[in-house]
Amino acid sequence: GLPEPVVGPAPAGVIDLAALDAALTDLHHPLLVAATAGTTDTGRIDPLPAIADLCARHHAELHIDASYGGPLLFSDVHRSRLDGLDRAQSVTIDLHKLGWQPVAAGLLAVPSTACLTPLGHQADYLNADDDTEAGLPDLLGRSLRTTRRPDILKTAATLRALGRQGLADLVDRTCATARHLADLVEKTPGLELHDRPTISTVLFRPTGATDDDIAAIRRTLLTQGRAVLGRAHADGRLWLKATVLNPHTTPGDLETLLSLLPLPAPLPEGSSHR
The missing domain is CATH 3.90.1150.10 (Aspartate Aminotransferase, domain 1)
Incomplete structure (x- = not known):
């Protein structure tokens, strides 16, 4: 039931801002702009602050795919390349590249847990009201896939072992x-x-x-x-x-x-x- 996405030109490997502005103007009620911080082929990073400005002007939400480039945030040397990332309503990061994790290691980051409310579902066999009221864990509310492996454990262990500075050193050297x-x-x-x-x-x-x-x-x-x-x-x-x-x-x-x-x-x- 979703409309087909509008694909904008990226002649230099990044979003054409004038074309994006025109597309958002023509749409009248845009829903979401998806920008990229680290393209798969070349690692290019879209002009995030300017895109965030356009989204604010046209009342569109901004999602940034930072699967590749997101870990630049660890580095004091390279983090400025991601200026504007904090203005997104959602960000995806995958630590299987610059986080040195085995797949799967994808993360969805949002400004607050309230943003995840649309993902809330109820199923009597998983989270009956009386069990929830009795303080038992709500399995469905803990993971989109319910029975997903605890992939976050390896990421948490890496962060605990290396810390931000340790990961920053790896990013800088790479x-x-x-x-x-x-x-x-x-x-x-x-x-x-x-x-x-x-x-x-x-x-x-x-x-x-x-x-x-x-x-x-x-x-x-x-x-x-x-x-x-x-x-x-x-x-x-x-x-x-x-x-x-x-x-x-x-x-x-x-x-x-x-x-x-x-x-x-x-x-x-x-x-x-x-």
């Missing part, structure tokens, strides 16, 4: 490693970097390679058991994707990864492309 990988790509003849990493995702490709070449390189490295690289479409081309998540990755590891790629032969001295 982001620094991604920047170093981007530096290596830029310095390696025969490799092309898509853009500087926003978080820890680096897109690159051998110069002159076709999309079929990129797909073949991935499959070859995978079947040989030498490297697992992702793939992403950006700017009309297919790119190799390295999502750096191991804070213990060394510069030597990154150099080894790039050495596995088939690179175009250098042109003879004095020759030029035509």
Whole structure:
């Protein structure tokens, strides 16, 4: 019974603010705007403060998908990238990347428990009124899935063991490693970097390679058991994707990864492309 979502353009990998403003104006009664803090392919972060301003002006609620980028909040160095996150009516975070948790580790954050009231349900076989009045636990009110595994336990144990500063150190080191990988790509003849990493995702490709070449390189490295690289479409081309998540990755590891790629032969001295 919900209306079809209106999908706005994101020409630079983030929401086009003028197009969003126009769409909200045309809708007259917008319900919800969904922004992203850390896209899957490139890690881009939408302009959250400006989007929050538009939502306030058009009386629309704001949801932010911060599944990837949310843990930047741990870091004093990177947390400013998430300015505006606090203005959302709901935020999703998944700690299986920058929280180093086994899946599932998804969280839904809201400003107050009152926001969860629409999720309230009653079932006599789970929470009979007389049992509730007697002080017995209300199982249905504790989880959307009722019998869900206690996934929060592993997250709580990690927070207790490492604390915010410990997780911040891991986040900072991981982001620094991604920047170093981007530096290596830029310095390696025969490799092309898509853009500087926003978080820890680096897109690159051998110069002159076709999309079929990129797909073949991935499959070859995978079947040989030498490297697992992702793939992403950006700017009309297919790119190799390295999502750096191991804070213990060394510069030597990154150099080894790039050495596995088939690179175009250098042109003879004095020759030029035509």
